[in-house]
Amino acid sequence: MKRSTILFSLALTFASAGAAQAATLDDIKARGSILCGVSGGLAGFAQPDDKGNWNGIDVDFCRALAAAIFNDPTKVKFLPLTAKDRFTALQSREVDLLSRNTTWTSSRDTQLGFNFAGVIYYDAQGFMVRKSAKVSSALELSNTTVCTQSGTTTQLNLADYFRSNNMKYEAVVFNTADEVIKAYESGRCDVFTTDVSQIYAERLKLAKPDEHMILPELISKEPLGPLVRHGDDQWFDIVKWTLFAMLNAEEYDISQKTLEQRLKSDRPDVKRLLGIEGNYGEQFGLTNDWIVRIIRHVGNYGEIYDRNVGEGSRLKIDRGLNKLWNKGGIQYAPPVR
Amino acid sequence: MTDVPVRREKLKSSWIFRPGVRSAVIQILLVALVVLIGWFIYRTTRQNIITQRIPIGFDFFWIESGFSISQTLISFNENNTYARAFLVGLLNTLFVSALGVLFATVIGFLVGIGRLSQNWIIARLCGGYVELIRNLPLLFQILFWYLAVLAALPGPRQSFTFFGDIFINNRGILMPKPMFGDGIGIVAAVAAAGILLSIVMTALARRYRVQTGTALKTWPFSLLLIVVAPLFVFFFLKVGVTVDRPELKGFNFNGGLRIIPEFLALLIALSTYTAGFIAEIVRAGILAVPRGQTEAARALGLRRSKLLQLVVVPQAMRVIVPPLTSQYLNLFKNSSLAVSIGYPDLVSVFAGTTLNNTGQAIEILGITMLVYLVISLVISFVMNIYNRRIALRER
Numbered sequence: 032m033k034r035s036t037i038l039f040s041l042a043l044t045f046a047s048a049g050a051a052q053a054a055t056l057d058d059i060k061a062r063g064s065i066l067c068g069v070s071g072g073l074a075g076f077a078q079p080d081d082k083g084n085w086n087g088i089d090v091d092f093c094r095a096l097a098a099a100i101f102n103d104p105t106k107v108k109f110l111p112l113t114a115k116d117r118f119t120a121l122q123s124r125e126v127d128l129l130s131r132n133t134t135w136t137s138s139r140d141t142q143l144g145f146n147f148a149g150v151i152y153y154d155a156q157g158f159m160v161r162k163s164a165k166v167s168s169a170l171e172l173s174n175t176t177v178c179t180q181s182g183t184t185t186q187l188n189l190a191d192y193f194r195s196n197n198m199k200y201e202a203v204v205f206n207t208a209d210e211v212i213k214a215y216e217s218g219r220c221d222v223f224t225t226d227v228s229q230i231y232a233e234r235l236k237l238a239k240p241d242e243h244m245i246l247p248e249l250i251s252k253e254p255l256g257p258l259v260r261h262g263d264d265q266w267f268d269i270v271k272w273t274l275f276a277m278l279n280a281e282e283y284d285i286s287q288k289t290l291e292q293r294l295k296s297d298r299p300d301v302k303r304l305l306g307i308e309g310n311y312g313e314q315f316g317l318t319n320d321w322i323v324r325i326i327r328h329v330g331n332y333g334e335i336y337d338r339n340v341g342e343g344s345r346l347k348i349d350r351g352l353n354k355l356w357n358k359g360g361i362q363y364a365p366p367v368r
Numbered sequence: 369m370t371d372v373p374v375r376r377e378k379l380k381s382s383w384i385f386r387p388g389v390r391s392a393v394i395q396i397l398l399v400a401l402v403v404l405i406g407w408f409i410y411r412t413t414r415q416n417i418i419t420q421r422i423p424i425g426f427d428f429f430w431i432e433s434g435f436s437i438s439q440t441l442i443s444f445n446e447n448n449t450y451a452r453a454f455l456v457g458l459l460n461t462l463f464v465s466a467l468g469v470l471f472a473t474v475i476g477f478l479v480g481i482g483r484l485s486q487n488w489i490i491a492r493l494c495g496g497y498v499e500l501i502r503n504l505p506l507l508f509q510i511l512f513w514y515l516a517v518l519a520a521l522p523g524p525r526q527s528f529t530f531f532g533d534i535f536i537n538n539r540g541i542l543m544p545k546p547m548f549g550d551g552i553g554i555v556a557a558v559a560a561a562g563i564l565l566s567i568v569m570t571a572l573a574r575r576y577r578v579q580t581g582t583a584l585k586t587w588p589f590s591l592l593l594i595v596v597a598p599l600f601v602f603f604f605l606k607v608g609v610t611v612d613r614p615e616l617k618g619f620n621f622n623g624g625l626r627i628i629p630e631f632l633a634l635l636i637a638l639s640t641y642t643a644g645f646i647a648e649i650v651r652a653g654i655l656a657v658p659r660g661q662t663e664a665a666r667a668l669g670l671r672r673s674k675l676l677q678l679v680v681v682p683q684a685m686r687v688i689v690p691p692l693t694s695q696y697l698n699l700f701k702n703s704s705l706a707v708s709i710g711y712p713d714l715v716s717v718f719a720g721t722t723l724n725n726t727g728q729a730i731e732i733l734g735i736t737m738l739v740y741l742v743i744s745l746v747i748s749f750v751m752n753i754y755n756r757r758i759a760l761r762e763r
């Protein structure tokens with residue numbers, strides 16, 4: 032009797048696991064929260080504070096999604112993932128999306144079975160060395176030992192760069208960002224390399240940040256953005272347009288401060304964006320005021336940039352390429368129509 | 369009183385209570401359950417792969433890897449394939465495990481015997497070693513050796529120098545590497561043949577001794593075969609020898625032979641940790657030999673060394689070998705903690721970097737599991753053969 036019940040329920044569990052290919056949005060609504068894969072602890076991008084609250088631009092992006100879906104930015108569960116584990120976690124449905132300073136590359140977009148929703152941060156790979164080493168260019172790094180993290184584009188760009196410049200090097204490859212920076216600090220390596228934004232963040236972990244400098248060469252393009260699995264276009268659209276919404280909001284000067292006032296605007300494009308006209312939100316299975324929710328709870332792109340990595344943060348990274356297209360950068364979102 | 373046999377009759381008649389039938393039913397159910405679970409896993413995986421459009425297969429093996437590895441026993445560079453990266457990782461795992469097993473065994477036996485020593489200080493020291501090592505997590509010990517000990521060494525420019533040519537710094541240990549000219553292969557072959565021949569010779573001599581009771585002296589011949597003959601060939605062929613010395617060039621040393629700190633830290637931690645357990649196994653094995661055996665041997669007038677060699681150790685080994693096997697297996701599997709300090713073992717290179725760059729999670733994890741399984745089985749198999757050889761033979 033008992034045994035057969037167990038058997039039957041087991042069969043059910045597995046059958047439903049097989050059949051649970053339903054829309055991600057429905058899963059999220061049923062679950063009551065978004066599962067968001069983030070970095071394990073990278074200042075400015077995703078880092079828990081002493082109370083366990085997550086902060087960072089990648090974190091805020093997932094909060095924006097929660098605001099859009101649930102009108103509640105706290106309905107996100109953050110899963111810290113190492114560079115090495117992140118893709119299997121997404122493939123195996125452990126998370127609904129990765130918002131984890133991940134570079135958009137062709138193989139990840141195709142072979143690994145993912146779709147990138149856009150670029151939240153245009154980055155590039157750089158090198159950090161000790162000032163005492165007295166080098167001023169990456170081309171002087173021949174015969175060095177370089178610390179880096181496993182399973183990153185960093186590891187591959189590094190090999191490309193040294194190889195194409197005919198420089199000898201030794202790469203010591205670790206699993207987590209903490210291990211990499213510790214090994215660099217201990218003197219195991221002469222050079223620390225990763226995306227420049229992350230060098231800024233990791234440099235803060237060093238005992239004496241001032242004794243280290245970032246070399247001028249940028250050796251790669253690192254467009255970082257959120258990504259989802261192949262096979263669910265609705266969810267892909269939601270993630271993609273949430274990012275666009277935050278960029279468009281900045282472009283139309285809709286921020287946490289100006290929201291109430293902009294809601295009274297009679298410009299048709301602003302009205303469409305804020306769901307006063309048209310059915311922009313319902314097109315994705317959300318409500319029409321979804322962008323209002325995002326701005327109210329989280330803010331526009333400029334705000335989350337500034338708060339987490341820009342002037343309002345410890346990192347103070349210049350916006351550079353990440354300025355809007357009409358302000359001298361390349362951040363550009365398609366129009367709402 | 370009278371109705372008792374009747375009830376028993378009833379019980380017997382119900383076939384379901386017959387032990388044979390019952391256990392058969394349970395076994396069939398169990399197998400069915402396993403098959404069912406396997407089928408559902410297969411189905412879910414297949415479906416996921418289809419909806420996510422992930423390519424599957426083993427073609428990735430032949431793609432250029434594009435990364436470099438810090439320790440390679442065979443040559444490797446960015447142009448080599450993932451297949452070769454796999455081989456490099458596998459060899460690194462085997463290398464550190466094999467040396468780990470060797471050192472753990474030596475240290476373990478010394479400490480285990482030391483704990484039984486008459487000398488109070490030695491016994492206490494060995495006891496302290498075991499307690500300390502066994503009660504700290506292995507990962508912690510690996511990190512300790514790596515970050516607290518080896519990383520604390522000075523940089524390349526301030527290296528500790530020994531004999532002018534050996535350098536110790538936070539990039540590892542560097543030493544001169546002898547480079548042999550043509551003909552070294554022949555010398556190696558002669559030495560290998562010498563080793564084989566002396567093994568055969570020793571075995572024959574042993575059999576002769578068992579049969580006739582006369583011991584034959586074999587070691588001079590072994591010496592001749594293993595040392596003198598290869599040396600003779602070496603000088604006869606005039607094999608050239610040059611020395612490749614490590615030299616400081618800019619940031620790092622170039623040339624020479626280098627042992628990287630990741631390898632050292634892992635090897636030290638694995639050997640000392642496993643040795644703690646082996647010591648206890650050895651102690652238990654020795655204590656398991658009945659006192660009467662020792663007393664009898666002493667009554668026969670055997671010296672202490674002969675007593676250990678001929679009476680105690682052979683009997684103790686019967687107790688020691690089975691748990692020793694599982695310590696070897698543990699050490700081998702624990703070597704995968706390498707990833708935490710950047711030692712390029714199989715898990716780091718293959719199940720790490722390769723998996724991440726190709727995304728072939730199922731294939732790569734499958735192969736990795738298979739490799740660990742096969743090597744573990746080989747270790748068990750070899751140890752079982754050894755165990756059978758030393759087992760008690762009833763006469």
Ligand SMILES: N[C@@H](CCC(=O)N[C@@H](CS)C(=O)NCC(=O)O)C(=O)O
Pocket residue numbers: 070071072073112113114132133134135180182183184185206207208209225226229230233253255
């Ligand atoms: N953008 C690169 C690198 C991303 C990456 O993982 N960077 C590391 C280096 S700082 C990191 O964020 N680690 C954080 C962690 O592992 O928790 C990629 O997508 O491959």
